[in-house]
Amino acid sequence: MMMIIKGSSRGQSATDVRRLADHLLDDENETVEVAQVRGTAATGLRGALAEMRAVSLGxxxxxxxxxxxxxxxxDEAPLMTRERWLEAVDELERHLxxxxxxxxxxxxxxRQREHVHVVWSRCDPxxxxxxxxxxxYAKHEACARALEERLGLRSVIGAHTRPADTPRPVAAATHADWQAAERTGVAVADVAARIQGAWNEAANGREFAAALARRGLSxxxxxxxxxxxxEVGTPHSVSRRLGLKAAAVRAKLADIDEASLPTLDEVKPNKRERSMKEKKKPFGATAGTMPPVVIWDNLExxxxxxxxxxVRQWDSLWIDYLGTRFKDYGDRVEIHSDAxxxxxxxxxxxxxxxxxxxQTIRFYGGSESFQRRARLEALRQGYPPEAISLECEDHLRGRALASETMPEHLRRKLGLPDPAPATPTPDETPPPDQVAVVPPPAPPVGA
Structure with missing residues (x-):
């Protein structure tokens, strides 16, 4: 994965400045740290951005x-120390x-991945x-390529920094595509793979439409x-997803009458349906203890x-397997299915x-039945009971589950050996003349 730098001018109003500050401080991130505020009297982020805009009014x-x-x-984020991030910020500042x-x-x-945002005042105070x-855009690329070489990161050929005899690379997805994927959870690479499969099966436009429908696309x-x-209403360019010229796409789809197709608004799910789909949580397993660095080549x-x-993405893998789709983030694996x-x-x-x-495994999402079946499978595959946790049992935290004896019928079902008999310590061994006294049951109450 290369270094990616994106940026643009904004702050055309006080409202836009407040929105930017809200975005940067949003709690959708696992952690948010204002690492540096420089050149303003205000020390907080909101005050600093408002001050930058106030100065620009002159x-x-x-x-x-x-x-x-x-x-x-x-996979390269662990290489980026705080000093390296600030070095990258300084380098971008010089290029801009x-x-x-x-x-x-x-x-x-x-999602356990560190990245940096920077806001500058464009106006010299x-x-x-x-x-x-x-x-x-050219300045971003030149800066990224310089930092990749200096910091030992993997480098790629950029549209603005490629050698003279190298064709211009074409992005598989636009920034808007990437934002839509982040918002909806439907990966661009996954959609592209489904479109490619439908394209390979079809000889003409009608067959292509039918093949798309079988894959949840329209x-x-x-x-x-x-x-x-x-399936969540995001539009995709056919030529971009297939990496083909528009003329080649038009030739294959020539038998489709565009006037007979529904409009984009008609085919999109309604607002309520989109909201429900976007709120639907996947279910899967996550690690409590795992190696600190994910080696994506090994996982793939x-x-x-x-x-x-x-299908590989920059932060995960999409996997078509066993009639469903898995998503592997390295530290967690999800199943994306309605069933x-x-x-x-x-x-x-x-x-x-x-x-x-x-070393430990936690199951979340889905039904309680799924989580309990997953625990049985984890026991079968050698996880000790104390290393397994279920989201549906969070309210039971504090119970000494690890010390409880596994029921005999469950042990037989899993094919586990019988537990070794516990040997009492000398302090726990009752003296031979001590007899346990059990009180008699209370008499029944009522007529």
Whole structure:
């Protein structure tokens, strides 16, 4: 995974500045830290951004702030110490021509991956001149490639930094696509794989539409022609997802009358349906103890060795296996399905955690029946009872479950050996002349 830098000017109003501050301090992140506020009298993030905009009112600029985010791959994030993150911020500041301008640096941890946001004042507080934001994409790429080489990160060929004889790379997904995937949980790579499978099966447009329908996708008529809409209503460009020229797509879909297709608004789920789908939580297993660094190549090879089809993303793997879809984040594995998982699918879930060395395993989401069946499978695969936890039993925390004896019928069902008889300590051994006294039962109450 390369270093990715994105950014743009904003802050055209006080409301926009407040929205930016709210976004940077949002508790959807696991942790939020304001790592640095420089060049303003205010020490808090909200006050600092408001002050930057107030200073810009003395200039002619309409957008007072420049907001950028700096990301690296999950497997390379452990290499980025706080000093390295600030070094990356300083390097980007030089490339953007914002050296010495007031700035605020915010560090987020989301899904156990650290990344950085930076907000600069575009207006020099001394001269009140505003720094141009033109050619910012090229500046982002030049900065990212320089930092990749300096910090020992993997590098790629960028659209603006490629050698003269190298064709321009085409992104498999736009930033809007990525945001939609983050919001809805439907991965762009997963949709692209389904579209590719349908395209390979079909000889013409009608067969393509039927193959898409079997994969939960549908065709719609957009402003620029035929689109594909996924199950949560996100539109996808056919040519972009397939990596083909638009002319090649039009030729194969020539037998489809665009006027006969529903519009994008008609094929999208209604607002209530989208809301329910977006709120639906997947179910799966997560690790309490695991190796600190995820080796994605190893995870991908393991799933492929099980006979699964794997689509790799920057922070996870999508896996088509055993008639359902798994999503593997390294520290947790989820099943994305509307149906109750089969025993075979649960066994694969547990095996995935076992194969990567999870010392403990926790099952969450789905029904209580799923979680309890998953516990039985974890016991079968060698997890001790005290290393297994269920979300549905969180209210039972504090009970000494590990010291409880497993029922005999359950031990026989799992094929586990009989427990060794407990040997009492000298202090626990009753003297031979001590007799336990049991009080007689109370008489019944009533007529």
């Amino acid at each position: 200039s002619r600029t309409r957008k007072a702030l420049y907001h950028a985010s700096i990301n690296v791959g999950r 021509g914002l050296t010495g301008h007031p700035r605020a640096v915010v560090v987020h941890v989301k 001394v001269t009140l001149k505003c720094t141009s934001d033109s050619n910012n 065709l719609a008529c957009g402003r620029r022609g035929i689109l594909i809409v996924d 090879s393991w799933w492929q060795g099980q006979g699964a089809t794997v 109750e998982p089969t025993d075979e699918q649960i066994a694969a879930l547990v095996s995935a955690g076992k194969a990567r060395g999870w």
